[in-house]
Amino acid sequence: MRIFICGFGTVGQGFAEVIASRRDFFDKRYGERAIIVGAMDSRTYAYDPEGCDPLGLVERKKATGRVGETEYTDSVEVLKGIEYDILVEVSPTNVETGGVGLLNIRHALESEKDVITVNKGPLALKFRELIELAKANSCKFRFEGSVGGAMPIINLCRENLRGESIMSIRGILNGTCNFILSKMDKGQPFEQALKEAQQMGYAETDPTNDIEGYDSACKAVILANSIFGRDVTFKDVKITGITSITEEAIAMAATRNMVIRLIAEISDTKLEVAPRLIPKGHPLGITGTMNTAQIVSDLAGPVTVSGRGAGRIETASAILSDLVAIMDERVVG
Ligand SMILES: NC(=O)c1ccc[n+]([C@@H]2O[C@H](COP(=O)([O-])OP(=O)(O)OC[C@H]3O[C@@H](n4cnc5c(N)ncnc54)[C@H](OP(=O)(O)O)[C@@H]3O)[C@@H](O)[C@H]2O)c1
Numbered sequence: 001m002r003i004f005i006c007g008f009g010t011v012g013q014g015f016a017e018v019i020a021s022r023r024d025f026f027d028k029r030y031g032e033r034a035i036i037v038g039a040m041d042s043r044t045y046a047y048d049p050e051g052c053d054p055l056g057l058v059e060r061k062k063a064t065g066r067v068g069e070t071e072y073t074d075s076v077e078v079l080k081g082i083e084y085d086i087l088v089e090v091s092p093t094n095v096e097t098g099g100v101g102l103l104n105i106r107h108a109l110e111s112e113k114d115v116i117t118v119n120k121g122p123l124a125l126k127f128r129e130l131i132e133l134a135k136a137n138s139c140k141f142r143f144e145g146s147v148g149g150a151m152p153i154i155n156l157c158r159e160n161l162r163g164e165s166i167m168s169i170r171g172i173l174n175g176t177c178n179f180i181l182s183k184m185d186k187g188q189p190f191e192q193a194l195k196e197a198q199q200m201g202y203a204e205t206d207p208t209n210d211i212e213g214y215d216s217a218c219k220a221v222i223l224a225n226s227i228f229g230r231d232v233t234f235k236d237v238k239i240t241g242i243t244s245i246t247e248e249a250i251a252m253a254a255t256r257n258m259v260i261r262l263i264a265e266i267s268d269t270k271l272e273v274a275p276r277l278i279p280k281g282h283p284l285g286i287t288g289t290m291n292t293a294q295i296v297s298d299l300a301g302p303v304t305v306s307g308r309g310a311g312r313i314e315t316a317s318a319i320l321s322d323l324v325a326i327m328d329e330r331v332v333g
Contacts, residue, residue, distance in 0.1 A: 145318030151307030171293030
């Protein structure tokens with residue numbers, strides 16, 4: 001299988017490292033390698049139809065800031081000119097237009113290529129269109145890492161719980177907000193907790209997407225569409241972020257043995273992100289940067305999962321699981 005990676009930052013490089021570390025696994029399972037034929041960053045790309053050395057790509061990016069020697073201006077034109085089987089789309093998320101990720105994914109599916117992405121923008125805006133495009137072109141389109149990073153949730157619901165009726169999902173889908181709220185539990189004011197999250201590298205310089213609940217809302221949309229079969233977009237989510245949570249509210253919750261957490265709630269009829277009171281000790285009362293979700297299905301009842309919601313290798317682990325699922329079908333059959 002020939003893989004091309006769009007976006008060679010934290011996740012793209014982590015995925016290249018994971019592919020390098022799993023060479024024996026692919027050899028043994030399929031008798032063939034998963035080859036990275038190239039990668040693209042914002043200005044350059046590398047391409048070798050025989051396969052690039054994944055660690056060489058990472059080294060070059062780290063040393064020069066460029067993944068390849070060839071400059072480009074239009075990523076779709078680059079895709080048109082190369083041979084590959086699977087596009088791994090990990091360029092920056094744009095929740096207003098879908099960004100370059102949407103263009104890349106659309107083009108790859110139209111060209112009958114399989115796609116794996118963790119880029120939330122295209123999924124939160126154009127889910128139905130992309131799923132139908134994949135179906136029309138007999139392509140695999142997978143996106144496990146777009147919600148919860150390494151925490152298995154989409155494939156868990158669609159594959160492990162297959163045949164069940166999923167009634168609801170409630171989850172903490174943004175580690176930055178949870179870190180801030182956990183610090184506020186200990187008496188820190190919001191602004192100070194946010195500053196610490198930024199110093200630790202959990203929150204971006206502009207933290208709006210996280211603290212206003214937009215990032216959680218994108219993930220809620222992906223779960224609503226992929227697990228509940230809904231046809232919703234970002235604008236359908238009722239969103240309240242964490243910026244107006246006061247120290248007094250946190251203290252008041254504590255007197256009732258509760259904590260406040262930013263919870264995404266998804267069901268056939270619900271699509272909401274808002275701060276909720278959670279009893280201390282409940283799985284959704286988790287502290288720190290972890291993600292967690294409680295899935296309720298008709299036969300299994302409540303199933304709780306948690307895991308690292310972000311990170312170079314953690315997110316790459318979700319991409320690997322999608323890659324293996326695709327190769328199981330394409331290579332093993
Ligand atoms: N980081 C995580 O833990 C995590 C977890 C789940 C999902 N995600 C999602 O994964 C995606 C990548 O995240 P990241 O953390 O790896 O971001 P990142 O470190 O900022 O890397 C983004 C990469 O995309 C490249 N890029 C920028 N504009 C591009 C364009 N127009 N065409 C092609 N490539 C372009 C950048 O190029 P330069 O290197 O030249 O700047 C960079 O290599 C995002 O959609 C993010 O939401 C990330």
